[in-house]
Amino acid sequence: MARVFNNCIWSRRADGTPVKMGDLTVTRERTLFVYTADYLASGLPGMALLASPGIWGDQPIEFNTRENFPVHPRLMSIIPGEGRRNIQRRVFASMLAKLGKPTTPGFETDWEMALMAGANTIGHLFLFRDDLQASQWFQRPVSTDTVGTRSRFWRMLREDISLDQAAFDPNVLARYIGPTPTAGGMIPKLLVSIKDPGTGPWSGAIARPGAPDHIDVILKIEPAEYKDVLTLENLCLDLHARSGFDVPRHWLREIDGMRVLAVERFDRGPKGFVRPQETFRSVIASGDRSFISNEDVAMDELPGRLDRLGEVCNLDVTAAKKEIYRRYLMAMLTGNGDLHLENISFLGGERATVLSPVYDPAPMRAWPQHDTRSAIPVSFAEGETWPQAMRRLGLAYGHTPSECRQAIEQALTNTAHYLEEIGDAPVEAPRKTRLEKILPAIRKEMAEAMLR
Ligand SMILES: Nc1ncnc2c1ncn2[C@@H]1O[C@H](COP(=O)(O)OP(=O)(O)OP(=O)(O)O)[C@@H](O)[C@H]1O
Ligand SMILES: [Mg+2]
Incomplete structure (x- = not known):
């Protein structure tokens, strides 16, 4: 029989003291989450941007599972990834094996692993099996023993x-x-x-x-x-x-x-201060049932999604749009085709939402298997060229024509010596050669986009 998991989510107040956020029921079919009355009264940030107390109050937040989302999207990042190198999955698989439990990927194993790894993950959610485990966890002494470099x-x-x-x-x-x-x-x-x-x-x-x-x-x-x-x-x-x-x-x-x-x-x-953090992918997936994978939303659509997010969150939408476009230009000009929806996050919860700082800007186009120009696809108009599309996106992300020109010019200036820096870096030749091959053409197209 399929299992029903009855678990809970805790968080911390601004002074670091623990607070229970609510009760969670997870089954193969759905995730249900209900805030506690105390948490609702606390004014603290919600479980996810589109699952805030302001929207849901004491009503159960229901998420029906679908392909790629076996639990509420905000909780997906607590499940250890499936890559063969994932350290957490390997540790928990060995722990489950010792307990005689199955270790193959699948809903129940994945959720068991999330429950083992759910405290102190990225953001302000602390997932626990039950309240007893939560109170024990928050009371445990944290060892300050260090691991030196020779261990x-x-x-x-x-x-x-x-x-x-x-x-x-x-x-x-x-x-x-x-x-x-x-x-x-x-x-x-x-x-x-x-x-x-x-x-x-x-x-x-x-x-x-x-x-x-x-x-x-x-x-x-x-x-x-x-x-x-x-x-x-x-x-x-x-x-x-x-x-x-x-x-x-x-x-x-x-x-x-x-x-x-x-x-x-x-x-x-x-x-003990914790800040809410949620990826753009989680925000989109929790609000849009048709979203299954990162390729389902194009660059062209993100401004509209940000507008809608701004209706329920205290987010400076204009600033966020301009910033995402500026990061996108930098990604293009550094050979990072991997600026996907999990490499953009929001911080601060629904009452004070801001874009997270830049993270994971590695130039993944240096590896042939990641050599895509843009992980978030661009919907081209008939006959449109890249320079034309870049320009159109600049305007769609809230720039005036002259601001757009300046943004592109600035990104070109920022990256003017990038290839020389790569050339001087202790990096093996194949990576250098790939970037040297790809980037001059992109710079040329960007210069063209600027002049239009
Ligand atoms: N400095 C940070 N502070 C808080 N959270 C972060 C930070 N850097 C990354 N994260 C979170 O951790 C996740 C994984 O980090 P990151 O994107 O750097 O890893 P990666 O393995 O290089 O990712 P990818 O699979 O995109 O290559 C991010 O999606 C983000 O949610
Ligand atoms: Mg990443």
């Missing part, structure tokens, strides 16, 4: 992820950094904390997430099949920061011959 922990990750030698041992991970909360995306990553390096370099030592006097980071680990990706991502984060974009602090390091990139979490603050 067995790094050696194992290096052999397994960076050298592809199948050395993965979940017990080693658990011993050093405890249960691992999930984080979305394809590149292997861990949610951990580090001592704030200030303006200096990061020592490479890590502690468990939320450790006192530490800052929380996403730690990305470079896998064998994407050699150089973190060097390139680091370079593009720096480029965006220099170009005036809001970019989280980040530290690239080699540990024992393995490249890792620590990126400061923008959904966390000091003393």
Whole structure:
């Protein structure tokens, strides 16, 4: 018989104290969520932007499952991804196997894993099996033990992820950094904390997430099949920061011959402060039943979606549109065809919604299997060229013709020395060659778009 999961979601108040948000029922057919009366009275942000207390009040929020969305879209990021490198899925599969439970992907296994990994994930939701587990979790002491750069922990990750030698041992991970909360995306990553390096370099030592006097980071680990990706991502984060974009602090390091990139979490603050965070994909999928995959919404439609979001959230829609277009131009001109709907997020909840800082700007076109110009498709008008489409999009994203011209000119200036920087970076030739081949033509088209 199909299982019914009766679980709960908690969050934290601004001062870090825990608060129950509501009760959750998850079955194969639907997700139901109901806020507690106390949470409704608290004025705290809702479970998701389109599932806010302001819209739903004490009514159950019902989401009927469909292809690609076995649970409410906002909860999807809590289920560990299915990539073979996903660290969290491997840890939880081994834990389930020890308990004699099935470990194959599928609704029940996936949700069991979400329940193991649901506390302290990205954003302000803390998913628990029940209230008892929640109160125990919030009361647990957080160890400040650090993992230095010479430990067995790094050696194992290096052999397994960076050298592809199948050395993965979940017990080693658990011993050093405890249960691992999930984080979305394809590149292997861990949610951990580090001592704030200030303006200096990061020592490479890590502690468990939320450790006192530490800052929380996403730690990305470079896998064998994407050699150089973190060097390139680091370079593009720096480029965006220099170009005036809001970019989280980040530290690239080699540990024992393995490249890792620590990126400061923008959904966390000091003393247990948590900030709501939700991807654009989750927002669209929870409001639109016809949305199944990222390709279902074109660049042309996002401004309309933002207008509608602005009707239920306190979002500066005009600013958000202009900013997304500026990021899109940068993505085009750096060879990042992978600016998809999970690489754009909203922060702050429905009462103070803002676009998240830039994250994941790696130039994925350097890998042939990711060499698409735009992960979010563009609907071309009959006979329309790329320069014409870029121009049309600029206007659709709220720019006047002269603002659009300036935005393109600015993006061209920001990236004028990009290929030289790539040329000087410690990156293997095939990646350089691909970007050198692709980008001059894009620059030419952008210049044409500017002059129209
Ligand atoms: N600095 C950050 N603070 C908070 N959340 C973040 C941060 N960086 C990334 N995230 C969240 O973590 C998710 C995964 O991160 P990221 O996109 O960097 O990983 P990835 O594996 O490179 O993704 P992809 O599959 O798009 O290549 C993002 O979708 C976002 O929700
Ligand atoms: Mg990503």
